[in-house]
Amino acid sequence: MERRQLTTGLDICPILNGMWQVSGAHGVINPREAVGQMFAYVDAGFNTWDLADHYGPAEDLIGEFRQTWCQVRSAESLSQVLAFTKWVPRPTRMTKQIVSSNIDISRQRMQMDSLDLLQFHWWDYQNPNYLTALEYLTELQAEGKIRHLALTNFDTEHLGIILQKGIPIVSNQVQFSIIDRRPQVAMIPFCQQNNIQLLAYGTLCGGLLSEKYLGQPEPRGSLDTASLRKYKNMIDVWGGWTLFQELLGVLKQIADKHSANGQIQFKIPHVAVRYVLDQPQVAGVIIGARLSISQHIEENRQVFALQLDESDRQLIESFSQRSHNLFQAIGDCGDEYRR
Numbered sequence: 001m002e003r004r005q006l007t008t009g010l011d012i013c014p015i016l017n018g019m020w021q022v023s024g025a026h027g028v029i030n031p032r033e034a035v036g037q038m039f040a041y042v043d044a045g046f047n048t049w050d051l052a053d054h055y056g057p058a059e060d061l062i063g064e065f066r067q068t069w070c071q072v073r074s075a076e077s078l079s080q081v082l083a084f085t086k087w088v089p090r091p092t093r094m095t096k097q098i099v100s101s102n103i104d105i106s107r108q109r110m111q112m113d114s115l116d117l118l119q120f121h122w123w124d125y126q127n128p129n130y131l132t133a134l135e136y137l138t139e140l141q142a143e144g145k146i147r148h149l150a151l152t153n154f155d156t157e158h159l160g161i162i163l164q165k166g167i168p169i170v171s172n173q174v175q176f177s178i179i180d181r182r183p184q185v186a187m188i189p190f191c192q193q194n195n196i197q198l199l200a201y202g203t204l205c206g207g208l209l210s211e212k213y214l215g216q217p218e219p220r221g222s223l224d225t226a227s228l229r230k231y232k233n234m235i236d237v238w239g240g241w242t243l244f245q246e247l248l249g250v251l252k253q254i255a256d257k258h259s260a261n262g263q264i265q266f267k268i269p270h271v272a273v274r275y276v277l278d279q280p281q282v283a284g285v286i287i288g289a290r291l292s293i294s295q296h297i298e299e300n301r302q303v304f305a306l307q308l309d310e311s312d313r314q315l316i317e318s319f320s321q322r323s324h325n326l327f328q329a330i331g332d333c334g335d336e337y338r339r
């Protein structure tokens with residue numbers, strides 16, 4: 001399976017497995033089955049996990065998975081499994097002790113001496129302690145507790161402030177989909193200049209960008225995961241359900257066109273993921289995995305066989321002229337968390 005370099009010494013699967021979906025807000029997970037299913041993802045080549053300290057049992061599941069792997073496979077082969085967590089503290093005073101003890105909790109839960117990638121989130125730019133926290137995180141990196149340091153949901157301005165301080169940031173995780181193209185405005189050009197990679201989430205809008213919702217009436221109050229509800233709100237701001245149906249129809253046409261002569265029946269999610277994976281600086285797209293409830297392992301491997309052409313991209317991008325500008329409506333990447 002394809003690999004992309006996130007930074008020197010860190011090659012990732014460009015489709016990451018997202019673990020917000022085990023938090024409890026997307027259905028009830030069976031932890032034992034979930035750990036069993038994690039083997040199927042890794043064996044299929046999906047070896048890179050995205051999680052956070054606040055995604056319910058996600059860090060514990062990684063720990064359990066790693067322990068089981070060592071028992072039934074080998075400790076040596078465990079290095080092929082990557083787990084990227086986040087630290088999402090309340091924006092208060094930051095001391096080395098506070099930062100260090102929180103990172104230790106993640107290390108213990110995930111059973112990792114050194115975290116592969118620690119993605120830092122900050123709720124409030126008015127509080128400058130994010131810089132203090134990041135300086136302490138850099139010290140923990142030097143001590144070997146963190147391999148690589150990254151951000152999530154930082155806007156371009158504050159990413160710039162952090163880089164000016166000399167803090168070595170590898171990537172920023174942001175919402176990025178055919179619906180939400182805010183990263184294209186300022187984030188991507190800035191990341192190109194500064195060699196920062198992007199990890200995209202929301203690329204399937206929780207599953208709304210799929211055949212399941214094509215031709216369906218607008219779901220009102222019937223969406224049963226936090227993810228679906230989050231991105232339905234985004235679609236409402238973007239342009240509403242009627243325009244979204246038109247977009248789904250166009251994405252299906254593109255998928256069908258590429259299926260016509262081949263053996264693979266491409267689907268809307270393939271087009272949606274491929275489009276974002278092809279954007280500059282995007283190292284990976286995170287697709288939520290409802291472990292023990294549903295899985296799309298084989299289908300999502302097909303993304304790597306799809307190549308979009310210029311006419312596909314023009315069709316997709318023609319919707320930008322007909323939808324609202326989310327950068328103007330919401331702000332830069334991550335601003336939805338700070339309003």
Ligand SMILES: NC(=O)c1ccc[n+]([C@@H]2O[C@H](COP(=O)([O-])OP(=O)(O)OC[C@H]3O[C@@H](n4cnc5c(N)ncnc54)[C@H](OP(=O)(O)O)[C@@H]3O)[C@@H](O)[C@H]2O)c1
Nearest residue numbers: 018019020050201202204205206207227286287288294296
């Ligand atoms: N940093 C942040 O603030 C932030 C915020 C949100 C998410 N994230 C990260 O991004 C991850 C992704 O979460 P998301 O909320 O953005 O969800 P998403 O990836 O847009 O959607 C996930 C859902 O898409 C459906 N799906 C996946 N592959 C499919 C296929 N081939 N065909 C049809 N449907 C398919 C599945 O629905 P079913 O299960 O119903 O089949 C799955 O649960 C999270 O787990 C988390 O790691 C980060």
